[in-house]
Amino acid sequence: MSFPSRLLDGYRAFRTGRLTTEQARYGELAEHGQSPEIMVIGCCDSRVSPEVIFDARPGELFVVRNVANLVPPYTPDGAQRAVSAALEFAVQALKVKHIIVLGHAHCGGIRAYTEPGSPLSPGDFIGKWMALIAPAAEAVGPAEGYRSREDYLTHLEQVSIAKTLDNLMTFPYVRSAVERGTLTLHGAYFGVANGRLSVRDTASGAFADVASQD
Numbered sequence: 403m404s405f406p407s408r409l410l411d412g413y414r415a416f417r418t419g420r421l422t423t424e425q426a427r428y429g430e431l432a433e434h435g436q437s438p439e440i441m442v443i444g445c446c447d448s449r450v451s452p453e454v455i456f457d458a459r460p461g462e463l464f465v466v467r468n469v470a471n472l473v474p475p476y477t478p479d480g481a482q483r484a485v486s487a488a489l490e491f492a493v494q495a496l497k498v499k500h501i502i503v504l505g506h507a508h509c510g511g512i513r514a515y516t517e518p519g520s521p522l523s524p525g526d527f528i529g530k531w532m533a534l535i536a537p538a539a540e541a542v543g544p545a546e547g548y549r550s551r552e553d554y555l556t557h558l559e560q561v562s563i564a565k566t567l568d569n570l571m572t573f574p575y576v577r578s579a580v581e582r583g584t585l586t587l588h589g590a591y592f593g594v595a596n597g598r599l600s601v602r603d604t605a606s607g608a609f610a611d612v613a614s615q616d
Protein backbone atom coordinates (compact mmCIF):
# COMPACT_ATOMS: atom_id res chain seq x y z
CA MET A 403 0.00 0.00 0.00
CA SER A 404 1.43 3.36 -0.97
CA PHE A 405 1.74 6.37 1.29
CA PRO A 406 -1.28 8.66 0.62
CA SER A 407 -0.49 10.95 -2.30
CA ARG A 408 -2.56 13.68 -0.66
CA LEU A 409 0.01 13.78 2.13
CA LEU A 410 2.96 13.79 -0.24
CA ASP A 411 1.40 16.68 -2.17
CA GLY A 412 0.68 18.50 1.07
CA TYR A 413 4.21 18.00 2.31
CA ARG A 414 5.65 19.32 -0.97
CA ALA A 415 3.47 22.40 -0.64
CA PHE A 416 4.65 22.85 2.96
CA ARG A 417 8.29 22.44 1.95
CA THR A 418 8.19 25.03 -0.80
CA GLY A 419 5.82 27.33 1.07
CA ARG A 420 5.57 27.56 4.81
CA LEU A 421 8.84 25.79 5.62
CA THR A 422 10.80 28.44 3.76
CA THR A 423 9.52 31.08 6.16
CA GLU A 424 9.63 28.87 9.25
CA GLN A 425 13.02 27.21 8.69
CA ALA A 426 14.89 29.47 11.09
CA ARG A 427 12.23 28.97 13.74
CA TYR A 428 12.38 25.19 13.38
CA GLY A 429 16.16 25.37 13.75
CA GLU A 430 15.87 27.47 16.88
CA LEU A 431 13.22 25.14 18.35
CA ALA A 432 15.42 22.14 17.61
CA GLU A 433 18.39 23.73 19.32
CA HIS A 434 16.68 25.17 22.38
CA GLY A 435 13.66 22.86 22.68
CA GLN A 436 10.02 23.80 22.74
CA SER A 437 8.59 26.24 25.24
CA PRO A 438 4.92 26.69 24.31
CA GLU A 439 2.91 28.82 26.72
CA ILE A 440 -0.43 27.37 25.69
CA MET A 441 -1.84 23.88 25.91
CA VAL A 442 -4.96 23.05 23.92
CA ILE A 443 -7.18 20.06 24.67
CA GLY A 444 -9.23 19.52 21.54
CA CYS A 445 -11.35 16.91 19.79
CA CYS A 446 -9.96 14.41 17.24
CA ASP A 447 -12.55 15.68 14.75
CA SER A 448 -10.82 16.48 11.44
CA ARG A 449 -12.65 19.81 11.18
CA VAL A 450 -11.33 21.37 14.37
CA SER A 451 -7.56 21.46 14.16
CA PRO A 452 -6.37 23.94 16.85
CA GLU A 453 -3.29 24.93 14.83
CA VAL A 454 -5.53 25.94 11.92
CA ILE A 455 -8.16 27.73 14.01
CA PHE A 456 -5.58 29.73 15.97
CA ASP A 457 -3.21 30.22 13.02
CA ALA A 458 -0.41 28.79 15.16
CA ARG A 459 3.28 28.66 14.30
CA PRO A 460 5.56 25.75 15.14
CA GLY A 461 6.30 25.56 18.86
CA GLU A 462 3.35 27.72 19.94
CA LEU A 463 0.69 25.20 20.94
CA PHE A 464 1.05 22.00 22.96
CA VAL A 465 -1.94 20.03 21.73
CA VAL A 466 -3.73 16.96 23.02
CA ARG A 467 -6.67 15.71 21.02
CA ASN A 468 -9.11 12.99 21.96
CA VAL A 469 -12.72 12.09 21.22
CA ALA A 470 -14.89 14.99 22.48
CA ASN A 471 -12.03 16.95 24.11
CA LEU A 472 -12.37 15.30 27.51
CA VAL A 473 -10.10 15.01 30.54
CA PRO A 474 -10.82 12.20 33.00
CA PRO A 475 -10.55 13.22 36.67
CA TYR A 476 -7.20 12.75 38.42
CA THR A 477 -6.83 9.00 39.00
CA PRO A 478 -3.32 7.94 40.05
CA ASP A 479 -4.01 4.21 39.67
CA GLY A 480 -0.95 3.16 37.70
CA ALA A 481 -2.91 2.75 34.44
CA GLN A 482 -1.48 4.18 31.21
CA ARG A 483 -3.30 7.46 30.89
CA ALA A 484 -2.51 9.48 27.78
CA VAL A 485 -4.26 12.74 28.70
CA SER A 486 -2.88 12.76 32.23
CA ALA A 487 0.66 12.14 30.98
CA ALA A 488 0.43 15.01 28.48
CA LEU A 489 -1.11 17.28 31.10
CA GLU A 490 1.60 16.46 33.61
CA PHE A 491 4.31 17.23 31.06
CA ALA A 492 2.66 20.48 29.97
CA VAL A 493 2.13 21.81 33.50
CA GLN A 494 5.10 20.38 35.40
CA ALA A 495 7.84 20.46 32.75
CA LEU A 496 6.81 23.03 30.13
CA LYS A 497 5.01 25.20 32.71
CA VAL A 498 2.37 26.36 30.26
CA LYS A 499 0.53 29.53 31.29
CA HIS A 500 -2.82 28.67 29.72
CA ILE A 501 -4.85 25.54 29.11
CA ILE A 502 -7.67 25.88 26.60
CA VAL A 503 -10.38 23.23 26.43
CA LEU A 504 -11.62 23.60 22.86
CA GLY A 505 -15.03 22.08 22.20
CA HIS A 506 -16.98 22.33 19.00
CA ALA A 507 -20.39 22.19 17.35
CA HIS A 508 -21.60 18.96 15.73
CA CYS A 509 -19.35 16.83 17.94
CA GLY A 510 -19.96 13.22 16.91
CA GLY A 511 -18.80 11.88 20.28
CA ILE A 512 -21.26 14.00 22.22
CA ARG A 513 -24.10 13.27 19.83
CA ALA A 514 -23.41 9.54 20.05
CA TYR A 515 -23.66 9.68 23.83
CA THR A 516 -27.17 11.08 23.50
CA GLU A 517 -28.20 8.32 21.09
CA PRO A 518 -27.54 5.10 23.01
CA GLY A 519 -29.08 3.06 20.19
CA SER A 520 -26.41 4.14 17.71
CA PRO A 521 -22.95 4.01 19.28
CA LEU A 522 -20.10 5.82 17.54
CA SER A 523 -18.36 2.49 17.02
CA PRO A 524 -18.92 -1.13 18.06
CA GLY A 525 -15.53 -1.57 19.79
CA ASP A 526 -14.35 -1.77 23.37
CA PHE A 527 -13.19 1.73 24.14
CA ILE A 528 -15.47 4.50 22.97
CA GLY A 529 -18.51 3.70 25.12
CA LYS A 530 -16.44 3.79 28.27
CA TRP A 531 -14.66 6.96 27.21
CA MET A 532 -17.90 8.76 26.40
CA ALA A 533 -19.27 7.86 29.85
CA LEU A 534 -17.20 10.86 30.95
CA ILE A 535 -20.03 12.96 29.46
CA ALA A 536 -22.51 11.66 32.06
CA PRO A 537 -22.06 14.49 34.63
CA ALA A 538 -22.59 17.11 31.88
CA ALA A 539 -25.64 15.26 30.53
CA GLU A 540 -27.10 15.11 34.02
CA ALA A 541 -26.51 18.84 34.49
CA VAL A 542 -28.24 19.89 31.25
CA GLY A 543 -31.30 17.69 31.87
CA PRO A 544 -33.45 15.92 29.29
CA ALA A 545 -33.43 16.95 25.62
CA GLU A 546 -37.21 17.46 25.72
CA GLY A 547 -36.70 20.59 27.81
CA TYR A 548 -34.95 22.39 24.92
CA ARG A 549 -36.36 24.32 21.97
CA SER A 550 -34.62 22.06 19.50
CA ARG A 551 -32.29 19.09 19.45
CA GLU A 552 -29.55 21.38 18.15
CA ASP A 553 -29.99 23.70 21.16
CA TYR A 554 -29.76 20.71 23.48
CA LEU A 555 -26.56 19.40 21.84
CA THR A 556 -24.95 22.85 21.85
CA HIS A 557 -25.72 23.20 25.54
CA LEU A 558 -24.36 19.73 26.28
CA GLU A 559 -21.18 20.42 24.29
CA GLN A 560 -20.64 23.63 26.23
CA VAL A 561 -21.46 22.21 29.68
CA SER A 562 -19.12 19.32 28.92
CA ILE A 563 -16.32 21.89 28.46
CA ALA A 564 -17.12 23.26 31.93
CA LYS A 565 -17.02 19.75 33.43
CA THR A 566 -13.67 19.13 31.76
CA LEU A 567 -12.37 22.36 33.32
CA ASP A 568 -13.61 21.03 36.70
CA ASN A 569 -11.80 17.74 36.07
CA LEU A 570 -8.58 19.61 35.28
CA MET A 571 -8.78 21.17 38.74
CA THR A 572 -8.73 17.70 40.33
CA PHE A 573 -5.04 17.39 39.30
CA PRO A 574 -3.10 18.69 42.31
CA TYR A 575 -0.42 20.46 40.25
CA VAL A 576 -3.04 22.12 38.03
CA ARG A 577 -4.96 23.36 41.06
CA SER A 578 -1.85 24.71 42.78
CA ALA A 579 -0.62 26.48 39.61
CA VAL A 580 -4.07 28.04 39.13
CA GLU A 581 -4.15 29.13 42.77
CA ARG A 582 -0.64 30.59 42.48
CA GLY A 583 -1.79 32.54 39.42
CA THR A 584 0.78 30.99 37.08
CA LEU A 585 -1.80 28.99 35.10
CA THR A 586 -5.20 29.99 33.75
CA LEU A 587 -7.85 27.60 32.45
CA HIS A 588 -10.15 28.61 29.58
CA GLY A 589 -13.09 27.13 27.71
CA ALA A 590 -13.66 27.81 24.01
CA TYR A 591 -16.14 26.56 21.43
CA PHE A 592 -15.75 26.43 17.66
CA GLY A 593 -18.77 26.62 15.36
CA VAL A 594 -17.85 24.28 12.52
CA ALA A 595 -20.47 25.58 10.08
CA ASN A 596 -19.76 29.30 10.51
CA GLY A 597 -16.16 29.25 11.78
CA ARG A 598 -17.09 31.33 14.82
CA LEU A 599 -15.13 31.00 18.05
CA SER A 600 -16.76 31.63 21.42
CA VAL A 601 -14.90 31.94 24.69
CA ARG A 602 -16.35 30.95 28.06
CA ASP A 603 -16.77 33.62 30.70
CA THR A 604 -15.41 32.11 33.90
CA ALA A 605 -17.86 33.88 36.18
CA SER A 606 -21.12 33.37 34.28
CA GLY A 607 -20.21 30.24 32.33
CA ALA A 608 -21.69 31.86 29.19
CA PHE A 609 -19.91 31.58 25.83
CA ALA A 610 -19.41 34.85 23.95
CA ASP A 611 -18.48 35.16 20.29
CA VAL A 612 -15.00 36.67 20.05
CA ALA A 613 -15.65 38.13 16.58
CA SER A 614 -18.22 40.48 18.08
CA GLN A 615 -15.55 41.74 20.51
CA ASP A 616 -13.20 43.00 17.75
Ligand SMILES: [Zn+2]
Binds near residue numbers: 446469470508
Ligand atom coordinates in the same frame (compact mmCIF):
# COMPACT_ATOMS: atom_id res chain seq x y z
ZN1 LIG B 1 -15.80 16.33 18.59
